[in-house]
Amino acid sequence: MLETKKTRVILASLALTATTVAGFGVSAAAATTDQQVPVTAPLEATTPDPVLRDAATLSRGTERPAISAADLDALNVRQKAMEGQARSIQAQQRAAQEQARRDAAAKKAAADAAAAAAAKKAAADQAKQAATLGYSASTKDPRGIAKQMMQNKYNWGANQFACYNTIIMAESEWKVDADNPTSSAYGIPQALPGKKMASAGADWKTNPATQIKWSLGYIQDRYGTPCQALTFRKAHNWY
Helix, strand or coil: CCCCHHHHHHHHHHHHHHHHHHHHCCCCCHHHCCCCCCCCCCCCCCCCCHHHHHHHCCCCCCCCCCCCHHHHHHHHHHHHHHHHHHHHHHHHHHHHHHHHHHHHHHHHHHHHHHHHHHHHHHHHHHHHHHHHHCCCCCCCCHHHHHHHHHHHHHCCCHHHHHHHHHHHHHHCCCCCCCECCCCCCECCCCECCHHHHHHHCCCCCCCHHHHHHHHHHHHHHHCCCHHHHHHHHHHHCCC
16 A cells, blocks of 8 residues: 555654553553552653653653543544544545546546447448449559459459459569550550550559559450450450
8 A cells, every 4th residue: 555645644643652652651540540650661752742742851760740541531532533544544545546447447448449449430441442442442462452353343253363364464464654665555454555544543654453443344345354355365465
């Protein structure tokens, strides 16, 4: 348990009070009479309390007057009050620590809930984008983009992707800025001329998704499927 300065002062005062009572050598029986009880034990501390201050000023080696029953009662009342005050401070400290624990737990729960809500929203946004564009925005590899578009937009599976990959590897090796030096063919699908791909997006020169979107639409319109386009290319060396 953490101790405050106030608690330490109270506990020190309690110890001094007990020492003072013991120094007077008063028994429970003697405290109830007017009997004089000699006390020779020295007092080692001083206190602002009037009764204790007077007792502390008695010289060493001399007989000291017995503490009266009224003074003893006053000391007992004071001691009990200080003990009660110490218990109250300790209870307040425990309550403060418990409140701090509850506050920290509530803060963590709120942060976890916010993170979960953000993750859920991000997943919903990605799903919406995938439904609209045909691929997830988190996908950066052109091959991954093509696979998702082929599946989501055209219901083309692994076999059709294999045919499409064969075409693209021969045309550009999936390089978004592939530029044919002998013609105006450009990009992943080697569109001829490259500006044809502007129909799929203004960023056709740099965005692989835009180039793939145009390419798949071109293949479907002209050949039906990537595998049919590959058959034509093998026969004519272009598609």
